Amino acid sequence: MKREVYLDHAATTPMLPDVLEAMLPYLTHVYGNPSSFHSLGKNAKDAVDEARTLIASLLHAREDEILFTSGGTESDNLAVLGYARKNQAQGKHLITTQIEHHAVLEAMMHLEKKEGFEVTYLPPDRDGLVSAQQVEDALRPDTILVSIMSANNEIGTIEPIAEIGNRIQKWREVHGRPALLFHSDACQAAEYLPLDTQKLHVDMLTLNGSKIYGPKGTGLLFVKRGIKLQPLLFGGAQERSIRPGTENVAGVVGLARALAIAQRDREGQEKRLLPLREALIRGIQSSIPKTRLNGHPTARLPNNVNMSFMDIEGEALILYLDEAGIYVSTGSACTSASLDPSHVILALGLPYEVAHGSIRFTLGRSTTQEDMDYVIQKLPPLVAKLRALSPVNVEPKYFA
Amino acid sequence: MSLPLRPIAGTTGDVTAKNGAQSWFYTDVVKDHFFHPRNFMVEDAREGDYNAIGKVGSPACGDELRVWMKVDPESEHIQDFRWKTFGCGSAIASTSMASVMVTEGGGMTLEAARALKPQDIMDRLGGLPARKFHCSVLCDKALRDAINDYYRRTGQFDKIVAESARLIDPVAKVTDHDIEEAVLEGAHTLELVQQKTKVGIGNPGCLPAVEELIRFYKEKYFGAV
Known part of the structure; x- marks a missing residue:
């Protein structure tokens, strides 16, 4: 052979057997809709709640700060488009890097071309690093969002996220700009780097299942309490109406298990x-x-x-x-x-x-x-x- | 657990997954020419071995192709055709196939070789994925460049077919070559060509000519519309 x-x-990544095992009941006999009031629905809802609690503890976050999505692309889109659209009265300037994943980059370009935003695309150095100083130098009174990936998907360079987050947090306090947020796409980082959102000083964080031996088509956006996003989808009360649609119960369970294993190992x-x-x-x-x-x-x-x-x-x-x-x-x-x-x-x-x-x-x-x-x-x-x-x-x- | 899946539509590929459900983008013929390229220039070209050369592209645009051609001065048939290509699998396979087509059966006359279309090369390859059509165009261009070079070297200047660009939109500085490139890159409607080239946006008077060119290049490279 x-x-x-x-x-x-x-x-x-291929899915781990442990992840599949955790998912199987929800692909077979526990098929209820978490929004249904009967027992079968309740069992499904319990599974989603448990997954959310587990993920919240892994990210040093609260349950209501975890939004489940269909993957990294949707989470990035929701963070960038959802936050910029909802908060544009506070300013229309955004900052990202030239080496971002297209899910962030093209959402930024869309806002720039079609919705009147200004975007600063920070150039990395020759090794792919973006510095906290570069970010600070680019901040303006009308900047509302900085989005920088935790680790690059092509060249693997790890960005100094905690340092950048810390700098942004200080700037926000000194200049009294509470609307200024920091988002990071951590899809490539989740298998190898710590994800404590408080230590990273991130306000939003994108994660997905398919890069961490979990199921494809699963993802989440950590959104710090109090942050308002404009939904991309409409039609239900799930995920606090920010991301409506019947929950991917098995997917959510698999994502939680995969993330727990990734962070453990x-x-x-x-x-x-x-x-x-x-x-x-x-x-x-x-x-x-x-x-x-x-x-x-x-x-x-x-x-x-x-x-x-x-x-x-x-x-x-x-x-x-x-x-x-x-x-x-x-x-x-x-x-x-x-x-x-x-x-x-x-x-x-x-x-x-x-x-x-x-x-x-x-x-x-x-x-x-x-x-x-x-x-x-x-x-x-x-x-x-x-x-x-x-x-x-x-x-x-x-x-x- | 295994489900009987059908091959992906539009692929008659060769690299087949173990379950037989998926196949590669390229046909067996493309794969054969890619893994076993014919007629490529092994050593540096020696002066005297060839009496025409052609060149197209640059590595910056992702493809570069050089060809060396030996033409029999009596009959003007192509006796030998060697090449080097920097490019993807399609570019390498197309060049290899073109080299076979122009030299097989005693070799094509220069006039017959000039009439060779990218579509002819693709047909012999059993097709290329849509986004790879431009690869087969490159070797066609390099071939025509070499044919002109032969006529130049032999003083037959009346037979050189110039491929100079014609300005279509003087405002946006768009030439027929730009439109050709846009069509090759998959822009098959006026709107898509405009997105790529900005042609006619400040000068709508040229749009009928642009539409005509789009039809012409679509027919030339992708067959009947």
Whole structure:
């Protein structure tokens, strides 16, 4: 049988058996609608309430601060669109970064283009970091929302969220701007980083199930008590009427279980994955010339390796790797319908050539040292084969 | 627990999942040419081995293609056609297929090669995903660039077909090439082309010409409308 090595955990993760087990009753015999007044409905409602209580304790939050959604994209949209629309009388300036996930970035762009908001897109440094000072310098009296991801999905750079949150909180108090909030998308961070919302000084936090070995199509938005959001959906009283629609009971149960396991295991996972990540980086760098590690060398998720291979196009390499049973991703040109290269790599100040050749390897719970050895063994001849077909020869000064 | 799932519509793919339910975007022919590319330039081109070269694109736009062609001066048939491509799987497979088409059966005449359409290459590949059509256009362009180069080198200037851009909207500085690119990138209606190019927004008088060009390029690259 062909060896299969899944290194696309930042795209999605397989569901843990424990999570499935927790969900199964709610996919089968406990099928009631939590809004129904009979016992079957009550059982379903109890499950949703329990999940909410568990998640609230994991986030150091209150039950009524957790809103269940259909995933990271909806949570990001609800945070950005819902807050900006509801509070635009307080100001119409928003701040985010150039390397944000499209769920935040495109919501911001929409507000900018169609609804009269002004948006500042902070440029990261060459390693993908945004500083608290940069955020503070961009704050204005009419700024109502700052949204910065906890860790980047493409290059794995971990942003100083607690420091940024702290700075925003101080600025808010000093300048008397209670409407100024801080939101962070923590979908990629939840498996490896602490999520204490009070220590992070976040007012809203996006999480989802599919990146933490939970069910796809599940997510949540932490919204600090007192914050008003304009709903994106209408039609019921669920989730305090901010997110109506019959609850995804099994999904909510699975999300809670997955988040609990992720936070329980995160230090152990980090310890296990760090040497594997470093082995892969060193293995690639020592066996293949003309590569570049994108993202921060140390302030980086323990499961992320983003590498540009000069002179070849990422999609071609992905297909060759696929043939070898190695499943990876790229944010570059041909995987997206737009044909644009990765906005993240370009935002690092790197040229198009580097962006087009970038490949993302993301490790996970099933990843072993043997997997890394297999990749390091298979990769060099495939890169060499594609380079032999290529008319391009990028000079080192462009990617060093 | 396994359900009998149908293959995804529109794919006659090759990389098939274990349960047979999913297949890759590319056809067997595309995959064959991608994994076993034909006629690519292995070594550096030697002066004298080839009497025409063509180039299109740049790595900045995601694709770059260079071709080397040897034309028999007597019959003006293409005897050899070598290439190098920086690009995705479709770009590599399209170039490889084009190199086969222009050299097979004793080689095409330059005039026949010039008449080769991206659609012809795609047909031989068994189709490409919609968003990859532009890849097959590149090798077509590089081929025509090489044909012009041959005529230039042999002094047959009357046979060179210039591909200079024609300004369609002097206000937005949009050329026919810009509209061609927009259509290739999937903008198949006036509105979508306008979103990409801003053509005619400050100069609505040019819109009938724009619509005509959109029809022309749609027909050229995507077959009958």
